[in-house]
Amino acid sequence: GSVNTMKTNDNLMSAFAGESQANRKYLAFANKAEKEGYANVAKLFRAIAEAETIHALKHLEVAGKIGGTAENLTSAVEGEHYEFEKMYPEFLNAAEEEGNSNAVRTFKYAMEAEKVHGGLYNKAKLLVEGGKDFDMADMYLCPVCGWIGGDPLPDHCPICNALAKNFKKF
Amino acid sequence: GSVNTMKTNDNLMSAFAGESQANRKYLAFANKAEKEGYANVAKLFRAIAEAETIHALKHLEVAGKIGGTAENLTSAVEGEHYEFEKMYPEFLNAAEEEGNSNAVRTFKYAMEAEKVHGGLYNKAKLLVEGGKDFDMADMYLCPVCGWIGGDPLPDHCPICNALAKNFKKF
Ligand SMILES: [Fe+2]
Ligand SMILES: [Fe+2]
Ligand SMILES: [Fe+2]
Ligand SMILES: [Fe+2]
Ligand SMILES: [Fe+2]
Ligand SMILES: [Fe+2]
Numbered sequence: 157g158s159v160n161t162m163k164t165n166d167n168l169m170s171a172f173a174g175e176s177q178a179n180r181k182y183l184a185f186a187n188k189a190e191k192e193g194y195a196n197v198a199k200l201f202r203a204i205a206e207a208e209t210i211h212a213l214k215h216l217e218v219a220g221k222i223g224g225t226a227e228n229l230t231s232a233v234e235g236e237h238y239e240f241e242k243m244y245p246e247f248l249n250a251a252e253e254e255g256n257s258n259a260v261r262t263f264k265y266a267m268e269a270e271k272v273h274g275g276l277y278n279k280a281k282l283l284v285e286g287g288k289d290f291d292m293a294d295m296y297l298c299p300v301c302g303w304i305g306g307d308p309l310p311d312h313c314p315i316c317n318a319l320a321k322n323f324k325k326f
Numbered sequence: 327g328s329v330n331t332m333k334t335n336d337n338l339m340s341a342f343a344g345e346s347q348a349n350r351k352y353l354a355f356a357n358k359a360e361k362e363g364y365a366n367v368a369k370l371f372r373a374i375a376e377a378e379t380i381h382a383l384k385h386l387e388v389a390g391k392i393g394g395t396a397e398n399l400t401s402a403v404e405g406e407h408y409e410f411e412k413m414y415p416e417f418l419n420a421a422e423e424e425g426n427s428n429a430v431r432t433f434k435y436a437m438e439a440e441k442v443h444g445g446l447y448n449k450a451k452l453l454v455e456g457g458k459d460f461d462m463a464d465m466y467l468c469p470v471c472g473w474i475g476g477d478p479l480p481d482h483c484p485i486c487n488a489l490a491k492n493f494k495k496f
Contacts, residue, residue, distance in 0.1 A: 164426045167417040171436065174413065176346040178405055180382045181391075185398040187383075192395050196460035197450050201402075203465045203496040204443050207472030211436040212350045213357075218428045221351075225362050228355040232371075235348055243344065247337040256334045258388045266341065266381040273374050280367050290366035295373045302377030326373040 168219035175212035179205045229281035236274035240267050268315045269302035276304060296323040338389035345382035349375045399451035406444035410437050438485045439472035446474060466493040 186201035216222060223231070244267035251259035280290040292306040301316035309320050356371035386392060393401070414437035421429035450460040462476040471486035479490050 162424075164417070164421045164424050164429045167420055168429060168432075171413065171417060171433065172350070173343060173347055174409065175436070176350040177343055178409075180342070180346040180349070180379070181386065181405070182402065183379070184383050184386055184392050185395070185402065188392055188398060189395045194395050194454060194459045196463055197395055197399070197454060199465060199496050200446060200450055200460050200462070201398075203467050203474050204402075204446070206467055206494070206496075207439055207443065207474060209350070209353070210469060210472045211432070211439070213354050214432045215436075216351065216354055218426075218432050222354050222358055225355070225359045225364050225367055228358060228371075229367070232352065232355065232374075235351070239344065239348075243341065247334070247341060250337055251334045254332075254334050256388075259334045259338060262338075262381070262384045262388050263341065265384075266345070269377055269381070273377065276370060276374070280370055284364060284367060289364045290370050292370070293366055295369060297373050297376055299380060302380045304373050304377060324376070326369050326376075 165219055168215045169221075172212055172215040172219065172221075175208045175215060179208040179212060182208065226281065226284045229277055229284060232277045233274055233281060236270045236277060240270040240274060244270065265301035265316055269298075269304075272303055272305070272315075295326040296320075297326065298323055335389055338385045339391075342382055342385040342389065342391075345378045345385060349378040349382060352378065396451065396454045399447055399454060402447045403444055403451060406440045406447060410440040410444060414440065435471035435486055439468075439474075442473055442475070442485075465496040466490075467496065468493055 182201045182205035186198045186205065189195075189198040189201060221231075222228065244263050248260060248263040248267060251263055276292075283290055295304055295306055296309055297304050298313040298316060298318050299322060300318045301313060303313050303315045305314075309323065311320055312318065313320070313323075352371045352375035356368045356375065359365075359368040359371055392398065414433050418430060418433040418437060421433055446462075453460055465474055465476055466479055467474050468483040468486060468488050469492060470488045471483060473483050473485045475484075479493065481490055482488065483490070483493075
């Protein structure tokens, strides 16, 4: 922001981190409550999850972290690169050393998906910097690993091998 | 989890934190792209945001942080209490000292909403511990501050004074 409030800027981002994680937890808890037959508890988790979305987005805005779209794409490219070049390789290495095969799988799927995300964001960034919209109108998400692609689709997910019929269209 | 992989358990929660924040950022960036007329970029941000949801939920599951509903409600009550008793009072105090009025408002709204969330979760927890579902079937969310309530509704939001006609029903 334009005001020199350094401590508060850090606090806004800490609160954003807390609200973001609370939202995702409540979503997981809502799915679990639904499976266990607690329909109203599931609804409560979903309603409160959306309240945390309101808090997270407002904190991010007040922190001045929402720029123009070209700037936002630059931030997105950097975030994806950090994840697939530094964070996930380290986490994957530790999970392999510790023999946690479920963690190895979830880190590997994420790492490979972030490479694809980074490439798509970079392509969109170049187009937006040239005054154009992204040139892909239909996008497909693999619900197992987070891979994203466009037409023509492969038969199977190139990361996790899931069948294309399971992809979600956007 | 049942495996003794302490470093990996920390890494799973770090990755969960990163994925959670990436998801919320991309959602904010999608809204901005839409406002700026980049329909396909908005769609790309939304599709990738959902990929990060898949990553976040899987990391949380592998970390063993999704319990039964009674346990999840206990975790939710604790999270809300931490936010309204410790985190937001400190952040609010610093924002007031630094004269950042936008931060004061967003912290205050969140702090007051968390008190309401904590009360609702606690009520649900007692019911679920007694083998019952939550006893509120219709819930309403104030889209300005995150307040949540049931019937009969007040005319205005008790936290931010928004009109009840703007509430979102769940
Ligand atoms: Fe919140
Ligand atoms: Fe990603
Ligand atoms: Fe996949
Ligand atoms: Fe991810
Ligand atoms: Fe809350
Ligand atoms: Fe409100």
